[in-house]
Amino acid sequence: MTEPIIRMENVNKWYGQFHVLRDINLEVAAGERIVICGPSGSGKSTLIRCINALESHQEGTIIVDGTQLTDNLKKVEQVRKNVGMVFQHFNLFPHLTVLENLTLGPVWVLKQSQAEAQARAMQTLERVRIPDQANKFPGQISGGQQQRVAIARSLCMNPKVLLFDEPTSALDPEMVKEVLDVMVNLASESGVTMLCVTHEMGFARKVADRVVFMDQGSIVEQNTPDAFFDHPQHERTRHFLDQIL
Numbered sequence: 517m518t519e520p521i522i523r524m525e526n527v528n529k530w531y532g533q534f535h536v537l538r539d540i541n542l543e544v545a546a547g548e549r550i551v552i553c554g555p556s557g558s559g560k561s562t563l564i565r566c567i568n569a570l571e572s573h574q575e576g577t578i579i580v581d582g583t584q585l586t587d588n589l590k591k592v593e594q595v596r597k598n599v600g601m602v603f604q605h606f607n608l609f610p611h612l613t614v615l616e617n618l619t620l621g622p623v624w625v626l627k628q629s630q631a632e633a634q635a636r637a638m639q640t641l642e643r644v645r646i647p648d649q650a651n652k653f654p655g656q657i658s659g660g661q662q663q664r665v666a667i668a669r670s671l672c673m674n675p676k677v678l679l680f681d682e683p684t685s686a687l688d689p690e691m692v693k694e695v696l697d698v699m700v701n702l703a704s705e706s707g708v709t710m711l712c713v714t715h716e717m718g719f720a721r722k723v724a725d726r727v728v729f730m731d732q733g734s735i736v737e738q739n740t741p742d743a744f745f746d747h748p749q750h751e752r753t754r755h756f757l758d759q760i761l
């Protein structure tokens with residue numbers, strides 16, 4: 517078997533006294549699509565933030581694309597180059613245009629020329645179906661469009677892994693679909709490894725190879741989407757699904 521692109525082994529993390537991640541063991545194969553769900557406060561954001569070292573862990577091992585995450589900043593930089601993240605609240609730079617948001621990383625981090633970065637940015641905006649918004653500022657476009665810009669911005673960095681933290685939960689209902697559609701297309705057209713925290717079950721059934729359910733800092737169960745939703749094994753999972761379905 518080939519080495520997984522992400523390997524978390526016996527990972528434990530505390531915020532002060534609070535034990536937020538408990539003995540997390542998770543392996544993700546290159547190209548795999550994982551949906552992570554679970555009640556609010558169960559540690560989903562913390563788990564994916566550990567994968568690109570936005571949070572540090574105290575115990576256990578996290579290896580991303582062959583690089584072990586430690587306090588070594590060079591290694592953190594190396595991992596972040598390969599791992600993109602899309603946040604609930606978009607986190608675009610408000611004072612930069614859409615196009616500038618997309619070219620900043622490629623120019624400064626990947627050392628692309630302005631012309632090259634702009635050409636790639638425009639192609640990526642076509643891909644998320646908003647090339648016409650290139651010269652606007654984030655505050656001038658809708659939430660759904662801003663989130664598609666955020667996805668495009670991640671893609672411009674050529675990530676091997678894309679992390680999504682509830683990318684549609686801050687959106688007005690009518691904008692959820694346009695963002696999910698972009699994510700579904702991304703999954704079908706690219707080989708990028710995706711880990712997505714979401715409660716969008718339609719998306720999970722369509723795209724996920726595996727659904728991981730977390731509760732109180734632990735991975736309680738994981739399964740293929742159909743098995744997970746139709747035959748949950750644990751009482752806590754059933755309770756959770758009763759509340760969201």
Ligand code: ADP
Binds near residue numbers: 536555556562563
């Ligand atoms: P989820 O994304 O599943 O809602 P989080 O990973 O955001 O859960 O948070 C898990 C728990 O850790 C919550 O109880 C939250 O209040 C707590 N927590 C999150 N971030 C911090 C922090 N920086 N300091 C202290 N506690 C935190």
Ligand code: MG
Binds near residue numbers: 560562681682
């Ligand atoms: Mg969260």
